Structure formats: C-alpha cells, structure tokens
Amino acid sequence: MRIDPQSPADLSAQIAQAIRDAIISGRLIVNQRLPSEAELADQFQVSRPTVREALKRLAAQSLIRTQRGASGGAFVNRLNFEDLYSQQITTSTLLLSMNAVSFDTACEARYALERACAPLSAQRRTADHLATMRAEIFRQSQPGLTDEAFCASDVAFHRALVDGAGNPVLSYQLAGAVEAMQPLMNMITFTARSREEIIALHSDIADALEARDAGTVDAVLVKLELYTRQLAQDVAERKRKPA
Amino acid sequence: MRIDPQSPADLSAQIAQAIRDAIISGRLIVNQRLPSEAELADQFQVSRPTVREALKRLAAQSLIRTQRGASGGAFVNRLNFEDLYSQQITTSTLLLSMNAVSFDTACEARYALERACAPLSAQRRTADHLATMRAEIFRQSQPGLTDEAFCASDVAFHRALVDGAGNPVLSYQLAGAVEAMQPLMNMITFTARSREEIIALHSDIADALEARDAGTVDAVLVKLELYTRQLAQDVAERKRKPA
DNA sequence: GACTTTTAAATGTCAGACAAATAAAAAGTC
DNA sequence: GACTTTTTATTTGTCTGACATTTAAAAGTC
Numbered sequence: 001m002r003i004d005p006q007s008p009a010d011l012s013a014q015i016a017q018a019i020r021d022a023i024i025s026g027r028l029i030v031n032q033r034l035p036s037e038a039e040l041a042d043q044f045q046v047s048r049p050t051v052r053e054a055l056k057r058l059a060a061q062s063l064i065r066t067q068r069g070a071s072g073g074a075f076v077n078r079l080n081f082e083d084l085y086s087q088q089i090t091t092s093t094l095l096l097s098m099n100a101v102s103f104d105t106a107c108e109a110r111y112a113l114e115r116a117c118a119p120l121s122a123q124r125r126t127a128d129h130l131a132t133m134r135a136e137i138f139r140q141s142q143p144g145l146t147d148e149a150f151c152a153s154d155v156a157f158h159r160a161l162v163d164g165a166g167n168p169v170l171s172y173q174l175a176g177a178v179e180a181m182q183p184l185m186n187m188i189t190f191t192a193r194s195r196e197e198i199i200a201l202h203s204d205i206a207d208a209l210e211a212r213d214a215g216t217v218d219a220v221l222v223k224l225e226l227y228t229r230q231l232a233q234d235v236a237e238r239k240r241k242p243a
Numbered sequence: 244m245r246i247d248p249q250s251p252a253d254l255s256a257q258i259a260q261a262i263r264d265a266i267i268s269g270r271l272i273v274n275q276r277l278p279s280e281a282e283l284a285d286q287f288q289v290s291r292p293t294v295r296e297a298l299k300r301l302a303a304q305s306l307i308r309t310q311r312g313a314s315g316g317a318f319v320n321r322l323n324f325e326d327l328y329s330q331q332i333t334t335s336t337l338l339l340s341m342n343a344v345s346f347d348t349a350c351e352a353r354y355a356l357e358r359a360c361a362p363l364s365a366q367r368r369t370a371d372h373l374a375t376m377r378a379e380i381f382r383q384s385q386p387g388l389t390d391e392a393f394c395a396s397d398v399a400f401h402r403a404l405v406d407g408a409g410n411p412v413l414s415y416q417l418a419g420a421v422e423a424m425q426p427l428m429n430m431i432t433f434t435a436r437s438r439e440e441i442i443a444l445h446s447d448i449a450d451a452l453e454a455r456d457a458g459t460v461d462a463v464l465v466k467l468e469l470y471t472r473q474l475a476q477d478v479a480e481r482k483r484k485p486a
Numbered sequence: 487g488a489c490t491t492t493t494a495a496a497t498g499t500c501a502g503a504c505a506a507a508t509a510a511a512a513a514g515t516c
Numbered sequence: 517g518a519c520t521t522t523t524t525a526t527t528t529g530t531c532t533g534a535c536a537t538t539t540a541a542a543a544g545t546c
Contacts, residue, residue: 010498012299024333030341036527047500049292052529053299056255060300061330063337069508070526079343084334087304090267091327094306098273100322101412108363109412116359120351169344169352173416253529279496290531295497311497312539 003044011046012053018044019054023063023076034064034074062087081168085175092176096184103184103232110177111225114158115218117165117174122214125164132160133206140199150195151186155179157202164209188231197227246287254289255296261287262297266306266319277307277317305330324411328418335419339427346427346475353420354468357401358461360408360417365457368407375403376449383442393438394429398422400445407452431474440470 001022003014022028035043040051055074058064062083064074095101121129136157140150155178162174201224208216244265246257265271278286283294298317301307305326307317338344364372379400383393398421405417444467451459 012498013302016303020333024336024340026340038527049295049501050499052292053296053498056296056299057303059256060259060303061333066528067508068506068528070524071509072507072527074528078341079334079337081343084338090263090304091322093267094322095327095412097267097269098321100324105410106412109410109416112359112363112408112410112413113356113416116355120355165355167348167352167355169338169349169420170355173352173356177412255529281496292532293530296529309497310539311537313493313495314540315496315538317497 001043005045010053011044011050012057015040015044015046015051015054016057019058020063028076030076030078032076034076036073081172084172088172088176089179092180093183096180103181104229106177106181107225107229107232110174110181111221111228113170113174113177114162115221117162117167117170118217118221119214120167120170121161121164122209122212122217124166125209125212129160129164130206130210133157133202133209136160137199137202137206140195140202147186151182154185154198155182161205161209184232185228188228188235194231198224201227244286248288253296254287254293255300258283258287258289258294258297259300262301263306271319273319273321275319277319279316324415327415331415331419332422335423336426339423346424347472349420349424350468350472350475353417353424354464354471356413356417356420357405358464360405360410360413361460361464362457363410363413364404364407365452365455365460367409368452368455372403372407373449373453376400376445376452379403380442380445380449383438383445390429394425397428397441398425404448404452427475428471431471431478437474441467444470 001018003011003018005011007014019028019034028034034040034055037048037051037055041048044051055064055066058074059066062077062079065077066072066074092106096103096106136153139145139153140157145153158178159171159175162171162178165171201220204220205217208214208220244261246254246261248254250257262271262277271277277283277298280291280294280298284291287294298307298309301317302309305320305322308320309315309317335349339346339349379396382388382396383400388396401421402414402418405414405421408414444463447463448460451457451463
C-alpha cells in the first residue's frame with residue numbers, strides 16, 4: 001500500500017483509497033485488524049490526524065469499525081444489511097429532496113423493483129409475511145390513525161411484500177426507494193385522503209400472495225402505481241394553481 | 244444543531260450526523276457553504292481536528308465537497324449519479340467478495356432488476372441504445388477477444404439495456420449488481436466458455452428490443468439467468484470435486 | 487483599463503500532548 | 517491452586533498550537 005505525496009488529492013483520501021483497495025482485493029480480510037494509527041502514520045509517512053481522517057472516511061462507509069483500548073484498533077467490517085439499509089435510505093431521501101430525481105422517476109423505479117419482487121414473493125412468502133401484511137392492513141383501517149402512522153404502516157406492508165421474496169439484495173435495494181418516498185407520500189395523503197382505496201388494493205395483494213398468484217399481485221401493483229402517480233400529479237397541479 | 248458531549252458515541256460521528264440531518268431536513272441546501280472549520284469547532288465546542296473528522300465522514304458519502312483557499316470551505320453537494328455509481332459498485336463488490344451474499348442470491352436479484360427494466364426499455368430505448376448493443380454483440384463475436392474484454396463488453400451490453408429504460412434510479416441500482424458480478428463471471432467464462440450461446444441470446448434481446456417486444460426480452464432474460472446460474476453451479480461443483 | 491502584486495482567509499498537514507477505555511498481566515487473597 | 521483485585525501497557529479519542537498551501541479578492545502599478 002503506497003500513496004503519492006505529489007498527487008493533488010488529499011493525503012487522507014489517498015490513504016482511504018489505498019486501504020479500500022486492499023479490502024476489495026482481499027489483501028485485508030473480514031475481521032482482520034489494521035495496523036494501529038501510529039503504525040499507519042509511520043507506514044504512509046504522514047501524521048496521525050491524517051491517518052485518522054482516512055479511517056473516518058472508511059468508517060462512514062461501514063468498511064471498518066474501531067475499538068478503543070488495548071488490543072483495540074480498526075477492524076475490517078463484514079458488511080451487514082442493517083448498516084447498508086440506513087445508508088441506502090439516506091442516499092435515496094437526498095436524491096429526492098435535492099430534486100436530483102423527480103417523484104415520478106422514483107415512483108416508477110420503486111414499483112418496477114417491487115413488481116420484480118412479486119413473483120418471488122408469491123412463491124416464497126411464509127405465513128409470517130402474510131400475517132405481517134394482514135396486521136398492517138388491519139392497522140390501516142383503524143379510524144383514529146394519524147397520516148404519519150398510516151404511511152409508516154404502508155411502508156411496513158410493502159416491506160413485508162419485498163422481504164417475502166427472501167432475497168436480501170432486493171430488500172436492500174428497495175428499502176431506500178420505499179422509505180425515501182414516505183415523506184412525500186405523507187404530503188399526498190394529507191391532501192388527498194383515500195385510504196379505503198389503498199387498503200382495498202393492499203387486501204387484494206395479500207389475497208393474491210396467499211393464493212401464490214403472481215399475476216394478480218403484479219396487476220394490483222400496476223394499479224397502485226398508477227394511482228400513486230395520479231395523486232402526485234394532482235397535488236403538483238393543485239400547488240401550481242392553488243384554487 | 245447540537246450534540247451531546249456525554250454520549251458514548253464519537254463526537255465526530257455525532258457532528259457528522261447533526262450536519263447530515265440538517266442536509267436531509269433541508270436546513271442546509273445544495274451548494275450552500277457550511278461555516279468554516281474554526282466556526283464549526285466553536286459552535287460545537289470541540290477542536291478543529293474533531294470537526295475535520297466529521298467533515299471527512301460526510302465527504303466519503305459525497306454529501307459535501309471542500310475547496311481550499313479564500314472563499315473556500317465545505318459545500319453541500321448535489322448528489323450526482325456518477326458518484327453514486329462508484330459507491331454502489333464498491334458496496335456490491337464487497338457484499339459478494341465477503342460472502343455476505345451468495346452468487347446465486349446476487350444473480351437472482353440482478354436478473355429480477357434487469358427484467359424490471361425490460362418493459363420500460365422496450366418502450367423507450369433509442370436508436371443509440373440499440374446501436375450500442377449491436378456494437379457490443381459484434382465485439383463479443385470477435386475471435387481474438389480476451390475473457391476480460393468479453394466480460395467488459397457483456398457489462399456494457401446489459402448497461403445499454405438498462406439505460407434504455409431511461410430511469411437513472413434503475414440504472415444506478417443495477418450498476419452495482421451488474422459490475423460487481425463481473426469478476427465472478429470472469430471466473431466462469433474462463434472455465435466454461437460458451438460465448439456463442441451468450442451472443443445468440445444477446446442478439447435475441449437486441450432484436451426483441453428493436454421490435455419493442457417486451458415479452459420476448461423477458462423470456463430471453465429468464466433463459467440467460469438460468470444459463471448463468473447453471474454455469475455457476477457447475478463451476479462450484481467442479482471446485483468441490485476437482486476431477 | 488489591464489495587468490501584477492499583495493493580502494487575507496480557508497483548508498491541508500504536522501507535532502506533541504493528555505484523557506479515556508480496555509484487555510492482559512501482575513499482584514494479592516482466600 | 518483458584519479466584520479476585522490491582523496495575524499496567526496499548527490504543528483510540530480529543531485538544532492545542534503551529535505552519536504550509538491554495539485561492540479569491542483587494543491593492544498597487546503601468
């Protein structure tokens with residue numbers, strides 16, 4: 001692992017990249033301890049604060065974890081989906097809030113992904129997944145529910161659908177898409193409440209999944225997508241020309 | 244923006260989270276300049292190195308960029324897909340190489356996502372996308388091509404298919420899945436060369452996309468998935484019992 | 487007015503120090 | 517000897533203060 005002191009890039013960025021490469025290439029393996037900060041500083045011929053900045057960069061990507069104390073140090077982290085979920089959600093939320101992608105584009109991607117999960121979920125969903133979905137549908141039909149709680153339940157419902165596919169990669173990919181849209185969906189439900197319709201569609205999905213009927217699930221998801229995008233469009237128009 | 248000095252978490256992590264929250268909530272908007280490191284240190288009542296570690300964490304996630312010199316500083320970054328692609332690829336590659344997910348699971352997710360793009364791509368692909376795909380097919384059929392180059396071309400082909408959907412979110416999600424599998428696919432093609440079959444399937448896809456026939460694209464992708472997973476399984480078995 | 491020089495502000499880097507946590511080793515106790 | 521307590525060494529977390537480097541704007545010069 002070497003760096004180029006003449007490079008215009010920050011030393012800490014170079015060091016982070018060098019260590020990252022070592023992890024990706026397998027020269028550093030999971031749970032292996034990196035040299036101490038002092039040793040790394042010596043090795044790269046930089047000061048300890050510079051090394052620390054590099055390590056913080058890697059920690060931000062969950063590539064390493066650090067422990068204090070004797071026999072502490074920085075260790076190569078085994079990536080787990082928990083960490084990745086939250087990062088994915090943060091990224092997706094920002095993409096939407098910064099207008100880097102339109103709601104329509106995000107919505108299309110979200111339902112495309114969800115429909116990709118549907119056949120797998122119809123095939124593999126367990127009784128647990130079904131029970132979760134039924135429970136969320138029941139919660140959604142409670143009259144006193146706040147809009148926020150309804151949206152959270154909506155997210156949980158779709159989460160169960162996706163998890164039913166039994167593929168953590170798909171779950172991870174969709175976590176961002178679904179959760180990132182919650183704030184915007186919230187805004188929509190505030191103005192255009194139509195819970196009955198959504199609940200009915202959710203019930204259709206649960207029924208179809210119970211019957212392992214992938215085709216129907218897909219069809220209902222298409223309906224739900226159209227409905228969502230229509231609502232978003234209505235809200236957008238109402239905003240442009242407020243009565 | 245406040246932090247809790249009593250919290251067990253690192254101060255730099257807390258500060259990073261506080262700034263991250265401010266960006267997500269919209270209190271800090273794109274291209275807005277953050278206070279200087281000295282001001283932030285004063286505001287959070289910590290030292291400048293601690294602030295710097297926090298900023299490096301955010302920089303690692305592409306949330307901010309820094310400029311040196313007068314009127315320099317840290318600025319809220321508009322997320323762009325270029326940055327996100329490479330992060331996604333790094334993450335996906337590590338997930339695979341660390342055995343956090345099996346090749347089979349990754350493969351299933353990858354083709355599920357790709358099939359989700361197929362109908363959109365059949366509808367929206369431009370002549371450009373088709374030309375790219377044809378060019379890659381032609382390259383793949385050149386006899387002198389190395390295995391690495393064949394794989395790279397394979398990636399480029401599928402990239403064009405996905406990009407044809409015209410949805411950057413889907414492209415971004417798939418970038419990781421497809422590119423991360425390249426090294427492993429490489430390994431497979433080394434042992435079980437069967438380029439003709441793959442090229443034939445690629446041609447079928449291009450033809451179907453030209454005819455805007457989503458159903459056929461989907462069917463061919465299913466074939467390709469089965470073929471890929473069969474190959475992977477064969478290689479795995481051969482490894483377990485090496486003749 | 488156009489060009490050059492100076493200046494100030496900001497990040498990048500360094501050195502050295504101390505605090506706090508932690509595990510291992512050492513000492514003490516029964 | 518086995519267990520508990522204390523000590524110690526190691527390592528990260530944080531601070532202070534300093535200097536180098538970059539850069540844009542201000543000042544100066546022709």
